[in-house]
Each structure stands twice: as structure tokens, then as C-alpha cells.
Amino acid sequence: MKQVFFEIASNILIADKVYELKLSGDTSGITAPGQFVNIMIGGFFLRRPISVCDWDDGSLKIIYKVVGEGTEALSKMENGRLDILVGLGNGYNLTECGKTPLLVGGGAGVPPMYGLCKKLVEAEALPTVVIGFNKAVDVFYKAEFEELGVQTIIATADGSIGVKGFVTDAIKTLDREFSSYCACGPEPMLKALSDTLTIKGQLSFEERMACGFGACMGCSCKTRYGSKRICRDGPVLRSDEVIW
Amino acid sequence: MKQVFFEIASNILIADKVYELKLSGDTSGITAPGQFVNIMIGGFFLRRPISVCDWDDGSLKIIYKVVGEGTEALSKMENGRLDILVGLGNGYNLTECGKTPLLVGGGAGVPPMYGLCKKLVEAEALPTVVIGFNKAVDVFYKAEFEELGVQTIIATADGSIGVKGFVTDAIKTLDREFSSYCACGPEPMLKALSDTLTIKGQLSFEERMACGFGACMGCSCKTRYGSKRICRDGPVLRSDEVIW
Amino acid sequence: MKDLSVILSGLKLDNPVIPASGTFGYGAEFKNFYDINILGSFSFKGTTQEPRFGNPTPRIAECESGMINSIGLQNPGIEAVVSEILPKMATYFKKPVIANIGGFSVAEFVCCAEMLDSSPQVGIIEVNISCPNLHKGGRNFASDPLAAAEVTAAVKKVTDKPVYIKLSPNVTSITEIAKACEDAGADGISMINTLVGMRIDIKTRKPIIANKMGGFSGRAIFPVALRMVYEVAGTVNIPIIGIGGIATARDVIEMMMAGATAVQVGAENLRNPYVCKDIIEELPKLMEELKIEKLSDIIGAAL
Amino acid sequence: MKDLSVILSGLKLDNPVIPASGTFGYGAEFKNFYDINILGSFSFKGTTQEPRFGNPTPRIAECESGMINSIGLQNPGIEAVVSEILPKMATYFKKPVIANIGGFSVAEFVCCAEMLDSSPQVGIIEVNISCPNLHKGGRNFASDPLAAAEVTAAVKKVTDKPVYIKLSPNVTSITEIAKACEDAGADGISMINTLVGMRIDIKTRKPIIANKMGGFSGRAIFPVALRMVYEVAGTVNIPIIGIGGIATARDVIEMMMAGATAVQVGAENLRNPYVCKDIIEELPKLMEELKIEKLSDIIGAAL
Numbered sequence A, B: 001m002k003q004v005f006f007e008i009a010s011n012i013l014i015a016d017k018v019y020e021l022k023l024s025g026d027t028s029g030i031t032a033p034g035q036f037v038n039i040m041i042g043g044f045f046l047r048r049p050i051s052v053c054d055w056d057d058g059s060l061k062i063i064y065k066v067v068g069e070g071t072e073a074l075s076k077m078e079n080g081r082l083d084i085l086v087g088l089g090n091g092y093n094l095t096e097c098g099k100t101p102l103l104v105g106g107g108a109g110v111p112p113m114y115g116l117c118k119k120l121v122e123a124e125a126l127p128t129v130v131i132g133f134n135k136a137v138d139v140f141y142k143a144e145f146e147e148l149g150v151q152t153i154i155a156t157a158d159g160s161i162g163v164k165g166f167v168t169d170a171i172k173t174l175d176r177e178f179s180s181y182c183a184c185g186p187e188p189m190l191k192a193l194s195d196t197l198t199i200k201g202q203l204s205f206e207e208r209m210a211c212g213f214g215a216c217m218g219c220s221c222k223t224r225y226g227s228k229r230i231c232r233d234g235p236v237l238r239s240d241e242v243i244w
Numbered sequence C, D: 001m002k003d004l005s006v007i008l009s010g011l012k013l014d015n016p017v018i019p020a021s022g023t024f025g026y027g028a029e030f031k032n033f034y035d036i037n038i039l040g041s042f043s044f045k046g047t048t049q050e051p052r053f054g055n056p057t058p059r060i061a062e063c064e065s066g067m068i069n070s071i072g073l074q075n076p077g078i079e080a081v082v083s084e085i086l087p088k089m090a091t092y093f094k095k096p097v098i099a100n101i102g103g104f105s106v107a108e109f110v111c112c113a114e115m116l117d118s119s120p121q122v123g124i125i126e127v128n129i130s131c132p133n134l135h136k137g138g139r140n141f142a143s144d145p146l147a148a149a150e151v152t153a154a155v156k157k158v159t160d161k162p163v164y165i166k167l168s169p170n171v172t173s174i175t176e177i178a179k180a181c182e183d184a185g186a187d188g189i190s191m192i193n194t195l196v197g198m199r200i201d202i203k204t205r206k207p208i209i210a211n212k213m214g215g216f217s218g219r220a221i222f223p224v225a226l227r228m229v230y231e232v233a234g235t236v237n238i239p240i241i242g243i244g245g246i247a248t249a250r251d252v253i254e255m256m257m258a259g260a261t262a263v264q265v266g267a268e269n270l271r272n273p274y275v276c277k278d279i280i281e282e283l284p285k286l287m288e289e290l291k292i293e294k295l296s297d298i299i300g301a302a303l
């Protein structure tokens, strides 16, 4: 957990309303894939929480969808400095993933799966990736996942690319056992996964946040092990603790 | 009265905390010296009223002193666009100035005297200029006035340059008749002039403003001819209507 | 074609955008910026029985996302408004106007309303009850349900025009005041007036405003205004004009979803004189985005 | 060397900067950002008799220059705070802390105060009376002078620590409530709590906050907080902790000139976790500029 002033290296459109933002600065505060950062955008009171997509020493990549005024303003920045809190949240536990995990991302939930996939591959695991979108113009990062050498299945709601239907439909086409699953995406998707899959899962949740670092209790949720703060004790919860 | 988006051409320090800002854009809304403009500065709710110092077709010059957060922010801008309302207020009446007017400026009240002086010279009048400051480091525009070919007397409170004392002390040194006087500066200076000089005067006043164009009644003052709005019926009032 | 029209007590407005009293004068300055006949209507500067110079200056202080004003109801008095200003206004504003009146006694409100009753230009009489009641030791009309009801009933008696009571937010329960006005016969509610606020000049160590305190308004107060409109919309059955911090088309939509039939834009006019024009131009685009055909359909949608 | 110290009812603080209840947890997260022992003190998250999960989510909505929260007093209950959290806190915060307590009945406040009375870590008990009084049909303690006085007197009886009553701004007359608290024995006043505010999501047409409304705070409310502190400072003779919209050293000075002896910084901590540190570092420079040697000299300078 650290405040860092990052320089914008690039900020480009990679799918319909979806931007990839590359930043340079101190990334030593980031400790696990699935963590998020909280970005101050000029003129807005609250920071905007966005998942870490990928990072190395000195550079950070995030992917965000323009959904409101904050992300709209962010998409217009071409250079300059951004005040960002990094290393927020728990992130995915790589050990718990096992050897052959299934990674599932939906829409704006795809980005953290990329960083997770990369770390898993580095740790010599064999992940399989399923990512879902609404339609062809929304799809991003198919090639990037494939470059990591992992099988990558796309599902689109309208069938314009890949399997027609939801990620759960795409998963059905995979006749294989997985050691566990990790997922990030809209809550109905997470619930559908948890209802369908019997293996252990790590699910990343979203909630409206104020601080993003555990101080305000803005993002609490009830779990089987008591109340947790999505921003600090999450965003990743284990499938067996989630109360749907 | 017009909204114009000006480009910043330059913005440079010309005396202690005093900046000269050159802007390019449509100046057709400006009709008289002594008018002011109202500048929107990012992050501030109200615009900042600043006198027109000089203008021609397509360019505008203003001079401002950094006194608070708004002018501080303005002083940091090196380029970009500014949303400005131009042509506000009445300005000085050149006809009423007569052939040999005395122009008096104090501190941040000096700038409008320059534009007035220039127009008077163009109209073949013979103005005399007296400008007052606190000390040598505060002085600006002596050379610019002299370039217009007019006699220019400086007064400084500490005597570090020119006549020691106030503008009224400098005026005493001028053994001459004037057709009228025009002044802009701190209210005590305006009052001292009005108390000392028996000729007709045009005095420019300041008041905290919201709109700057006559709609809100934020800047009203009582005169012998009823209440007036400094921003619209002023900022220039005739010496015989002012109630001190 | 999007339908932006709304109806306030039988008065049909082309759109719900109305500059708020005190921030638009009598429209004379704004007509230099744009054709003010595009507005739904406008509410003119609060008028009292006698001419008033108002409060000493400084009357203005800046705040984060807002401002404080302490004009003190400067106006030429109801007679000058009716006999001089309204006829002049008729030459440049062709729609029914909202006549805002202030007063320090019930009799003063009644006098102003009576004089406006015969003016065909006046569409609605808006009664600003935020002034202290000088007859009752300075207690605010707007913070006492009985006083608010008394003014409402008295004004209703002398005019056939729709009477809207303008409420102050500086109260423990605004719904109580609104209900009292409705029960006393009010045709609608205008809300909110300014919050009481203050700033101090840290260099001089004195309040910036000569009168120390003043009315705080602008974008900063929007969440408070929205909440109060929502509460009152759930309590009364008469139309509400939503006021407070409105600066964009999004704000207009949000305020209408909270229960406002129309809105007034105040302080933002003073910093951006084009704001009402901008909003009116932006509204159809935003309606398209949000799949709204008829703007009046969304009134109270969030209730 | 500038003197930044202030005294609250005998408790000497190194400086007047205190993070506000609910925006600093128990300090555990902030100690990762900076050494929190530089603070004057801090007010910990409002504690109730029983543990509370609080309100459903979403609990947060953004506003222009501010935010709305509807946490609903989530806390582990007074027993866990006294037996687990305070001992842990002792390892990283070495100064007396302000213990903020909430309650839905007089008995609940009394129980919490009693349990905190024996804790040497607690310097001041801050009684947040903004909660609805469940025993009196949900009427707010903070909007009724009698209820406010009753809580004050009852808490005073069970503790020797200074008792500060935290007032709500959502009232017609905050001076009346403050006076009632003073008369009932309060040692000081903390003010203000949040304004009631609301936002609507124009896409879903529903309130953003699950509970519809919430507490509005942040820079936007500063002029209202300042005005209320000024009014109350002119009415009572006990110290005031000024709260509401404070974000800079200038705000601190302005609030103290209005009559506050110390200040609390709330929502700004959540967007800029370093704000209190920044303010404490900036204060001596600003004092130099304004020629202030001893910060406590300016308390009430604008009155």
C-alpha cells in the first residue's frame, strides 16, 4: 500500500470504449495479481479503483472501460502524472490455484486475469483461460493471452466471435479437470460459476469504495467468516466463504 | 459583453508578484479603456475580474498581481486556452477627459491607465501620468508609458524610486493645470485624490463580484444618482457622484 | 423529436429549465448572451413592497464549488417592477415569467401578490419565505410551519395565479413545512433556497461578507437539494420546482427523477452565463442516450 | 519555532489536527502511510454497545467536492473495542485518543461511556448523537434539545473524562442544541456531523445508496460547518472541535478563527490519506506568512 506518482506512457483504445493505460513509476508496492490501484482523476472527489493488469519493475499496465465521467476524463489524458495508490487488496493466491487452474474473465473483469495468467505461467502452472464479452467489438487481449502459450477460449453473448453464449457455455466445451478456478467479472457471472463449478474458486468482487484501503467501511460484505472489506480483505474471496 | 476563448501567448513576471499576460483572440467586445474582463480559472467557482491594460485587433494584454489562490493558479499557466468574458463595465469616457488630463494609477490600478493613456495619445490629447507603488521592486510599466511620449512620474511609499510618498505628493510637484483626472487604485488613494483635486475626475472602483455583467447585484454601491453596479454601471464613476 | 415540455399547474413550459431568482435579474443582461426565449421561463429577482438597496458590500464570497451571496433583496420595489420593468421585459421575453416576491410581513407578501395578479406576463407567483418575519421578532417564515401556512393562505386569497412557495433548506424538517404549505393551498413548491454559510478572510481575520453570513449555493449543495426534493416529493401532491446546484443536463435529469417537475438554475448562471442554453441543447442528446422520449415521464422515477 | 499546541478541556494536543471518526478506522491502515503519532489525536470509528454490520451496500456515492456515506455505524461493539482494539492500538498510537460512541438509546450511550471510562488511552469521549432515538420513535437525538441534554447529563454521570457532544447540522437552530448540551454539563462540542444528502443513478433511475440517503461531507460542506461553528462559538463557553470539509492548513486557520479550538478532518483522509500530515507540515509555514506565533491565539479571532 503506497502512494506513487506515475507518468503516463500511453493510453490507447483497444476495444469499444476500452483503454489500455501504460504507466511508469515505482511498482514495488504491488505484491500479487488481482490487486488493484486507486487513481486520483482531476476534478473528482473519489479515486477510481482499477485492477492491476500487468506490472514489472518500473511499469504498470491497467485496462479500463469508459462507463462514466471519471473514466471518460481518464481516457482523454495523453500524458502527465497520475497520483495513484498501489498495492491495494489481497489479490489471488497462486499456491491455492494449483497446477491446472481455470481463469475466467468477463468484460472489464478480464484485465486482472492477464496478470494472474502471466504469474502462473512463470510459476510453471498450466492455466486455461476463458474470457467472455458481449460482442466482437468488445473483445480484447485474445492475442496477449495466446502469446503466454495458454489455451484461450472466447465467448460472446451474440456469438459474433468464439462460443456463442456466456463463459459458462464456453467452459462446458472444455472436457477437462481443473485444479481450481479464478474469476473476475460481473456478479451474475461469478454466481453462475460458483453454481456450476464444484472445484474451489477465488472470485474477485466489486463494490463502490471511498478509501480503497480499509479505513472507511464503505465496501463491507458479509461472508461465512464474518464481515469483510472488499478493498482490503478482498477483492478476492474464496468461493466457499461467499454468501450469495 | 462577449464570451471569448483566448490563447495564452505569454505570461511573464514584470515586478514583484506582478505578471503581464498576453492573450490572442477576438477583442471586438472591448469598447473603452478602463473596461475589464472576467477570467475563468480551472478549479475556482467564480471568475476573476481584471482590467484591460491594452488591446488591438486580435490581442489583449492584462497585468495582474498574485494576491490569492486564483491569481496564483493563473500565474502558473504557460499556455492553453482561457474562457474570458470581455467588454465588461463602462470604462473611461475619453471626451470627458479633455485635452490635458492627469492619469493616476496605484499598484494593481496602474494597468488600465496604460490603455487609457494610449487611446488619449491617439486622440491627440496630452495626458500626464502619475503612478504610485510601495517600493522599487513593485514598479512596472514606467518605460512603456514613456514610450507613449507622456510625462510619467513615479511615487514610491519608501522613496526607493521617484518621489517619496503617495501619488498625491507626486501630483503636488506638478505645477500645472489639468483638464480632468482619471484614476484607478486602492480606495484610500481615490479618496485622497477626490479630496485634493478640484477638477472633475473619473474614478475606477473595485468590489467583490459574482457575475461581473450586472445580473446579481453583488457589487452595488450607493451614488448621488442612486445605486449603481460597479461591474456594469462602473467600474468608473464620476468624482461628483461618489459617496465616500 | 424529443418532448421536453413539462406542465406546472396548467402552465406548459417548452422545457423544464428556468433561471433562478436573483441570478438572472430581469433577463436584460442575459439577452446579450443568447435568445432567452429558449428558456422554459425565468424567475425574476425577488421583489419587495418598497425599493431596497440591500446589504452592505462585500456581498459575495467564493467557496469550493459554490459561492455565498448576501444581496439582501436589492430591488426597485413592486410598483416599479409592475409599471416599468414588466412592460420593458415584454419587449424581449415573450413567455410567462415567474414573479418572485419577498417580504418581512404577511401584509408585504399580500401587497406584492395583489399587484402582480393583474399582470398577464406573470405565469406563476413564487413566494420566497426565507426572509425573517420582522413582526414576529425575526423568526424565519420558512422555519415555522404555521407562519409558512399563514403566508400561503394570505397570498392565495388575493391572486388567481398559481402560487409556489419557495422553501429554505435551513430547517430540521422540510417536509413538515412543505406539507403545511400544501394544506394551506399552495399550488407548488420551489426548493431549495440557499444554505446559510460563511467564509473568513484569514489575512484580515474578519468575515468576508459584510453581514458576516450569507446564502451558500452552487454545485456544492446539489446532494442536499436533491435529497430534500426527494423527501418532499414523497410527501406532497403538488408540483415541485427543484433548485440547488444544478449545472448540467445530467443534474436536471437527476433532479426530475427525484420528483421535480421543473428545475431552476441559480449560481451557475453567474459563472457561465450560457449554462441554461447549454443544458437545453444537451438535454435531447442525453435523453437519447438514456432512452427517454418524453422528459415528463421521468418525474419522480426514483421515488 | 511556531507553537501549534492547543488545549481541549485540560488535554494538551501538540497540534489541532485530528482525523474525524469513521474516516480513520482505528488508525491501523493509516500507520502504513505515515507515523500517526504526529497527529494531535484521532477520533476512532463510532462504537455502539453491540457489534453492528451496518447498512447494505452500496454505501458510498460521489458528489461534486464531496461524498455521501451510509456506513450505518459498522463496528465490533464496545466490548471488542475495549478489550481487543484499544490494547492493540496502544502498540502504535502513543497519545490519548478520542473515543467516538454512538447509540440508539440513552442507556446505550451510558453503557459505552462507562466501559471507556477506565481506559487510560481515552482522552475524550465524543458522543455522536446523530443517530435516531429508537425509544422515541426514531426522532433524532441531535435535533431535540431535550434529548441532547438528556444524553449529555447521563453520560457525564458515568465518566470523569471530558465529554464532547457531536452535533448534527440538519437542524433549524444548532445553537439551541449546543446550549442545551452545555447546560447539561458537556465539556465541549464537536461539530458538524454530515449533512443528509442523496444521489440518483440516472441510468438505473434508483438512489445510488442502498439506504437511499446518507451523510454528505467533504470540502463542499465547509462554508456550512464554518458558519455553524461561528454561531455556536458566539453562544457557548466550552471548546469546540470544528469539523466539516477541512482539507488544507488554510481551512484549519479559518475554522479556528471562527471559534474552533481544534479541528477534525474527515472525508479528505479517504481521498488523500496524507492530508493530515500535509496540513501539520504546512501549518507553521502558513503561520509565518500570517504572522501567527501561537496558533491558539487565533481561536475565535473573527468573532
Ligand SMILES: Cc1cc2nc3c(=O)[nH]c(=O)nc-3n(C[C@H](O)[C@H](O)[C@H](O)COP(=O)(O)OP(=O)(O)OC[C@H]3O[C@@H](n4cnc5c(N)ncnc54)[C@H](O)[C@@H]3O)c2cc1C
Pocket: A036, A046, A047, A048, A049, A050, A051, A052, A063, A064, A065, A066, A067, A068, A069, A070, A071, A072, A108, A109, A111, A112, A205, A206, A207, A208, A209, A235, D061, D062
Ligand atoms: C476492485 C475493483 C477493480 C476494478 N477493476 C476494473 C478494471 O480493471 N477495469 C475497469 O474497467 N473497471 C474496473 N473496476 C470498475 C471501475 O472502478 C469503475 O468502472 C469506475 O470507478 C467508474 O468510474 P466513472 O467515473 O467512469 O463512473 P461513474 O459512475 O461516474 O462513477 C461514480 C462513482 O461510482 C463509482 N463506481 C462506478 N462504477 C463502479 C464499479 N463498477 N465498481 C466500483 N465503483 C464504481 C466510481 O468509482 C465513482 O466513485 C473495478 C472496480 C473495483 C471495485
Ligand SMILES: Cc1cc2nc3c(=O)[nH]c(=O)nc-3n(C[C@H](O)[C@H](O)[C@H](O)COP(=O)(O)OP(=O)(O)OC[C@H]3O[C@@H](n4cnc5c(N)ncnc54)[C@H](O)[C@@H]3O)c2cc1C
Pocket: B036, B046, B047, B048, B049, B050, B051, B052, B063, B064, B065, B066, B067, B068, B069, B070, B071, B072, B108, B109, B111, B112, B205, B206, B207, B208, B209, B235, C061, C062
Ligand atoms: C473591475 C476590477 C478590475 C480589476 N483589475 C485588476 C487588475 O488589472 N490587476 C490586478 O492585479 N487586479 C485587478 N483587480 C483585482 C482582482 O480581481 C483580484 O486581485 C483577484 O480577483 C484576486 O483573486 P485571487 O483568487 O488571487 O484572490 P482570492 O482572495 O483567493 O479570491 C477570492 C475571491 O475574492 C475575490 N477578490 C479578491 N480580491 C479582490 C479584489 N481586490 N477585487 C475584487 N474581487 C476580489 C476574487 O475575485 C475571488 O472571487 C480588479 C478587480 C476589479 C473588481
Ligand SMILES: Cc1cc2nc3c(=O)[nH]c(=O)nc-3n(C[C@H](O)[C@H](O)[C@H](O)COP(=O)(O)O)c2cc1C
Pocket: B210, B216, C020, C021, C022, C023, C045, C046, C047, C069, C071, C073, C100, C128, C166, C192, C193, C194, C215, C217, C218, C219, C221, C243, C244, C245, C246, C264, C265, C266, C267, C268
Ligand atoms: C446572487 C443570488 C441572489 C439570489 N436572490 C434570490 C432572490 O431574490 N429570491 C429568491 O427566492 N432566491 C434568491 N436566490 C436563491 C436562488 O434563487 C436559488 O434558490 C439558490 O441560489 C440555489 O440554487 P443554485 O445552487 O443553483 O444557486 C439568490 C441566489 C443568488 C446566488
Ligand SMILES: Cc1cc2nc3c(=O)[nH]c(=O)nc-3n(C[C@H](O)[C@H](O)[C@H](O)COP(=O)(O)O)c2cc1C
Pocket: A210, A216, D020, D021, D022, D023, D045, D046, D047, D069, D071, D073, D100, D128, D166, D192, D193, D194, D215, D216, D217, D218, D219, D221, D243, D244, D245, D246, D264, D265, D266, D267, D268
Ligand atoms: C465514511 C464516513 C464515516 C463516518 N462515520 C462516523 C462515525 O462513526 N461517527 C461519527 O461521529 N461521525 C462519522 N462520520 C462523520 C465525520 O466524522 C465528520 O463529522 C463528517 O464527515 C464531516 O467532516 P468532513 O467533511 O471532513 O468529512 C463519518 C464520515 C464519513 C465520511
Ligand code: FES
Pocket: A208, A209, A210, A211, A212, A213, A214, A215, A216, A217, A218, A219, A220, A229, A230, A231, A232
Ligand atoms: S472502501 Fe474504505 S474500507 Fe473499503
Ligand code: FES
Pocket: B208, B209, B210, B211, B212, B213, B214, B215, B216, B217, B218, B219, B220, B229, B230, B231, B232
Ligand atoms: S457582480 Fe453581479 S451585478 Fe455586479
